[in-house]
Amino acid sequence: xxxxxxxxxxxxxxxxxxxxxxxxxxxxxxxxxxxxxxxxxxxxxxxxxxxxxxxxxxxxxxxxxxxxxxxxxxxxxxxxxxxxxxxxxxxxxxxxxxxxxxxxxxxxxxxxxxxxxxxxxxxxxxxxxxxxxxxxxxxxxxxxxxxxxxxxxxxxxxxxxxxxxxxxxxxxxxxxxxxxxxxxxxxxxxxxxxxxxxxxxxxxxxxxxxxxxxxxxxxxxxxxxxxxxxxxxxxxxxxxxxxxxxxxxxxxxxxxxxxxxxxxxxxxxxxxxxxxxxxxxxxxxxxxxxxxxxxxxxxxxxxxxxxxxxxxxxxxxxxxxxxxxxxxxxxxxxxxxxxxxxxxxxxxxxxxxxxxxxxxxxxxxxxxxxxxxxxxxxxxxxxxxxxxxxxx
Numbered sequence: 001x002x003x004x005x006x007x008x009x010x011x012x013x014x015x016x017x018x019x020x021x022x023x024x025x026x027x028x029x030x031x032x033x034x035x036x037x038x039x040x041x042x043x044x045x046x047x048x049x050x051x052x053x054x055x056x057x058x059x060x061x062x063x064x065x066x067x068x069x070x071x072x073x074x075x076x077x078x079x080x081x082x083x084x085x086x087x088x089x090x091x092x093x094x095x096x097x098x099x100x101x102x103x104x105x106x107x108x109x110x111x112x113x114x115x116x117x118x119x120x121x122x123x124x125x126x127x128x129x130x131x132x133x134x135x136x137x138x139x140x141x142x143x144x145x146x147x148x149x150x151x152x153x154x155x156x157x158x159x160x161x162x163x164x165x166x167x168x169x170x171x172x173x174x175x176x177x178x179x180x181x182x183x184x185x186x187x188x189x190x191x192x193x194x195x196x197x198x199x200x201x202x203x204x205x206x207x208x209x210x211x212x213x214x215x216x217x218x219x220x221x222x223x224x225x226x227x228x229x230x231x232x233x234x235x236x237x238x239x240x241x242x243x244x245x246x247x248x249x250x251x252x253x254x255x256x257x258x259x260x261x262x263x264x265x266x267x268x269x270x271x272x273x274x275x276x277x278x279x280x281x282x283x284x285x286x287x288x289x290x291x292x293x294x295x296x297x298x299x300x301x302x303x304x305x306x307x308x309x310x311x312x313x314x315x316x317x318x319x320x321x322x323x324x325x326x327x328x329x330x331x332x333x334x335x336x337x338x339x340x341x342x343x344x345x346x347x348x349x350x351x352x353x354x355x356x357x358x359x360x361x362x363x364x365x366x367x368x369x370x371x372x373x374x375x376x377x378x379x380x381x382x383x384x385x386x387x388x389x390x391x392x
Contacts, residue, residue, distance in 0.1 A: 003122075003183075004122075004123050004124055004127055004131070006180070006183050007118065007119070007122045007123060007183055007184065008119070008123060008131050008134050008135070010176070010177060010180055010183055010184060011074075011115050011118055011119060011135060011184070012134050012135050012137070012138035013138065013173050013176065013177070014074055014077070014078055014111060014115065014173060014177065015111055015115055015135055015138045015139045015142070016138040016139060016141055016142035017078060017081065017142060017169065017170055017173045018077075018081065018107075018108055018111045018139070018142065019138075019139040019140070019142035019143045019146070020142035020143070020145055020146045020149075020166070020169065021081050021082075021084075021085050021104060021142075021146075021166060021169075021170060022050075022104075022108070022143070022146070022225065023142070023143045023146035023147060023225055023247075024085070024146045024149065024150045024162065024163065024166045025047075025088070025101075025150070025163075026147070026225065026226045026227070026229055026230075027146075027147045027150050027151045027154075027229055027240065027244050028150055028151075028154055028159040028162060028163075029043050029229075029230060030230070030240065031154060031158075031159040032097070032159055035159065036091070036092075036093065036094055036097065038094050039353070039357060040227075040230065040353040040356050040357050041350060041353040041354055041357055042094065042353075043353060044226070044227070044349035044350040044351075044352060044353030044354075045349070045350055045353075046094070046097060046098045046101050047101065047222075047226055047345075047349040048345075048346050048349050048350055049098055049101050049102050049105065050101040050102065050104055050105040050108070051105060051218075051222075051342045051343070051345040051346040051349075052105065052342075052346050053102050053104075053105025053106050053108075053109065054105040054106075054108040054109045054339075054342040054345075055109075055339045055340075055342030055343040055345075055346050056109075056339075057105075057106060057109035057110075058109040058110075058112065058113065058335045058336070058338060058339035058342060059202070059332065059335045059336045059339050060109075060335075061073060061077075061109045061110045061113050061114070061331075061335050062113035062331045062332035062333070062334060062335020062336055063331070063332050063335070064331075065110075065113045065114050065117045065331030065332075065335065066117070066331035066332050069117070069185065070113070070114035070115070070117040070118040070121075070184065070331065071114075071118065071181055071184035071185050073110045073113075073114045074110055074111070074114035074115065074118070074177070074184065075174070075177050075178065075181065075184075076107075076110065077107045077108065077109070077110030077111055077114065078107065078170065078173055078174045078177060079107065079174055080103055080104070080106050080107025081103075081104050081107035081108060081170055082107075082167055082170030082171055082173075082174055083103055083107075084100045084101065084102070084103030084104030084105075084106070084107060085100065085104060085163055085166050085167040085170055086100075086163075086164070086167040087099055087100035087103055088100025088101060088104070088163050089160050089161075089163030089164040089166075089167060090160070091160075108342075109339075109342075112334050112335060112338035112341075113331045113332070113334045113335030113338070114331070115135060115334075116318070116331075116334040117331040117334070118184055119131050119132070119135065120322070122183075122184070128319075128322075129262055129265040129266040129315055129319060130262045130266065130315075132262070132265070132314070132315045132318040132319065133258050133259060133261055133262025133263075133265070133314070133315040134262070135318075136254075136255075136258040136261075136311070136314040136315065136318070137255040137258040137259055137311075140251045140252070140254040140255035140258060140307070140311060141251070141252075141255050143225065143247075143251035143254075144248045144251030144252045144255065145248075146166075147229070147244035147245075147247055147248050148244065148245075148248055149162070149165070149166070150162040150163075150166065151240065151241060151244050153165050201326055201332070201333065202332065202333065202336045204324075206323075206324035207324050207325075207333055207336065207337060209324075209378060209381050210320070210321050210324055210333075210337040210340075211336060211337045211339070211340040212340065212378050213317075213337075213340070213375055213378040213379050214337050214338055214339075214340030214341040214344065215340035215341070215343055215344045216344060216371050216372075216374040216375045216378060217341065217344065217371065217372070217375045218340060218341040218342060218343060218344020218345045218348075219344040219345070219347065219348045219367070219371040220344075220367075220368045220371035220372045220375065221341070221344070221345065222344060222345040222348045222349055222352065223348065223352050223364050223365070223367055223368040223371075224247070224250065224368060225247070226349055226352065227349070227352040227353065227355075227356060227364055228243075228246075228247060228364060228365070228368075229243040229244055229246075229247055230243075230356055230361070231352075231355075231356060231361035231362070231364040231365065232246060232296075232299060232361070233361075234356065234359075234361040235292070235361040235362050235365075236295075236296035236299065237296065238296045238299065242296070242299070242300075243299070245300050246299040246300045246302075246303040247303065248300075249300040249301070249303045249304035249307065250303040250304060250306060250307035251307060252304065252307065253303070253304035253305065253306070253307030253308035253311065254307035254308065254310055254311035254314075255307075255311060256307075256308055256311065257278070257307065257308040257309060257310065257311020257312040257313075257314070258311040258312070258314050258315060259311075260308075260311075260312055261274075261278075261311060261312040261313060261314055261315040261316060262315045264312060264315070264316065265315035265316045265319055268316065271316035271317075271319050271320050271323075272316075272320065272379055272380055274312065274313060274316040275313040275316050275317050275320065275379045276376050276379055276380050277313075278309045278310055278311075278312040278313035279309075279310060279313055279372055279375055279376045279379070280376055281305075281306075281309040282306040282307075282309045282310040282372060283369050283372040283373050283376065285302050285303075285305055285306040285309075286306060286365050286368045286369040286372065287365075287366075287369045288302065289302055289365045290362050290363075290364075290365035290366040290368075290369060291362075292362065317379065320379070321333070321334065321337055344371075348367070351367075352364055352367070355367070
């Protein structure tokens, strides 16, 4: 039990950092825009660079994880994300800020293949549902802490100091991982399959459907995590702090949902129904926000509800991916399917930025609703019965 807890704690810390560093920047967009003299569309393009690097390299990171193990790959990822945030903090121009985000994207590419390979290889199978739940909760808590962290520090010391402080958090996690690296080691079995076999695994229908699910969910999540704060300010006339608190409520709600979702996943016979049900409620909440049916004062409550219901689905979702993964292929399958999350995030930020630049902030929430509905139909096509879950 203690071994499992240590492994999950270290992996979860890395996942929390990945999400934390991703969401440190968006609350600072108005300040960065004014300081560097750039548009929201340009900021959307920079965010796209981050996700391009992550999406392109994540499948390659999965292949690397299956060959050398997740430990060293994960530690390198933490190092790259920390270095990228430090570069961004020094930016006095748009190109240097873009470089920082690009370096961060390289680091971000390793987390899902490395994390799930380590969890599958080191955690007792009976506790995997709870391990996946803790992994997801950590990511949401990282997201939840980021807006208040960066907004609070920037209000006192400026946006560049806020990014330097965020890089300090990354350095602390890196030191902790280096000190406990032996807990993350997973023995790698000798590999005899050729590359063509590895590619064939990724092109199987269940794996492709998992990729498609993450692709459309990535489109929804990009709107939530990068431009919903700016959209709320414009659509509802609320302040930046109140809008940031709504996103924080979503992330805290998501963490609570994942905690409940771990129990649900451990006892449910139909993981696909769990995932579809939670996403359906979250989609309806986003539709109500887009239509203006939610008053500005109630935005944190609405976002918290959407986050909770979406969060309940995460452990079941990851077990569905596990059911689609052949033995010994965890790294490359998780790397491939989660690259869909990054690709969805690549394709949409500029569009979200254009919606805001053209005076249509409500369109951001309509788009989030549409992407979530597509994700629901996708997940219902995947192997979601409990009996389908097997060891990877």
